[in-house]
Amino acid sequence: MKLTSSCHRFRGLTAVVIGGGSGLGKATCWRLASEGADRVVVADINSGAAEKVAEEIGSAGGSAEAVQVDVTQQDQVQQLFSGPGKEVDVLVNSAGTMWTKSFAMLQLADVRETFGATCDGLLLAMQHASQAMQQKPSDAANKFAIVNISSTAALATMKGLTAYSAAKATIRSLSRSAAVELAPYNIRVNTILPHGTDTEGVRAFVANLPPEDVEFFTGPAGTPKLIPRAAQPEEIAAGIAFLASSDASFMTGSEIVMDGGFSIQ
Ligand SMILES: NC(=O)c1ccc[n+]([C@@H]2O[C@H](COP(=O)([O-])OP(=O)(O)OC[C@H]3O[C@@H](n4cnc5c(N)ncnc54)[C@H](O)[C@@H]3O)[C@@H](O)[C@H]2O)c1
Secondary structure, eight states, rough: OOOSSSOOOTOEEEEEEEEETHHHHHHHHHHHHHTTTTTEEEEEOHHHHHHHHHHHHHHTOOOEEEEEEOTHHHHHHHHHHHTTTOOOSSEOOOOOOOOOOOGGGGGGHHHHHIIIIIIHHHHHHHHHHHHHHHHHHGGGGOOOEEEOOOGGTSSOTTTHHHHHHHHHHHHHHHHHHHHHHHGGGGEEEEEEEEEBOOOOHHHHHHHSSOOOHHHHHSTTEEEEEEEEOOBOHHHHHHHHEEEESGGGTOOOOEEEESSSOTTTT
């Protein structure tokens, strides 16, 4: 890949992308580096994936550093934002996994695990990143932005996604609450609701589906879109970069749905 953009909205800024080793997070790391970020911290539980992304961005002339972090673990998140992510100006929360189980079979443990994986880490990252932002000189303050990744599953759920949809809906609420409480510190918090994007994570999810469900999750009948194709991660990363940039300086507590027209039907 190449760093090609002539737009430099992130020059002078440090970005931390949690879940940066794959999919939407990886595409976001590339986008922010392309747009001149001083440093992109590629934070992921999968250290090999994070290192590969950071190395490739570095080889292309960007500045990136890999950090292994399990964002659900408070001590690890604290270390991230007191160490490599201390200078954070932009935080993107893209960590997550998708799985499916029918409503009838769902166990409380499944729900707790999903909320832990989806919401705990996002809350911890927002808390520690915003504390680090507040330690920075005040002339940096108008650049602070947090972008969280929810899902159209929070708007229009599908069978088998009860726990995932509920957790993704909670992200919308957490984002709005954080926007309210962090506004006095000039930290904007916004949310992207993507749908049907061709990522490593989605491919793994589909590969593990029972054959009878594959068409439902991937085919036109299951998820009809006005734009009848999967999104590319780079298309979603463009929306994430917009919300993270000063082009969105009057947006906080807002959401952008990027779903090829899925959720309006
Ligand atoms: N791809 C889509 O169609 C789609 C649609 C809607 C929402 N989303 C959401 O976007 C986000 C990214 O999804 P993706 O498709 O890029 O998935 P992906 O699996 O390709 O990437 C997710 C990354 O998060 C990392 N991760 C998982 N748990 C972690 C943890 N505890 N700590 C740190 N890193 C962790 C994984 O190692 C992986 O690198 C997820 O929150 C997902 O729910 C994706």
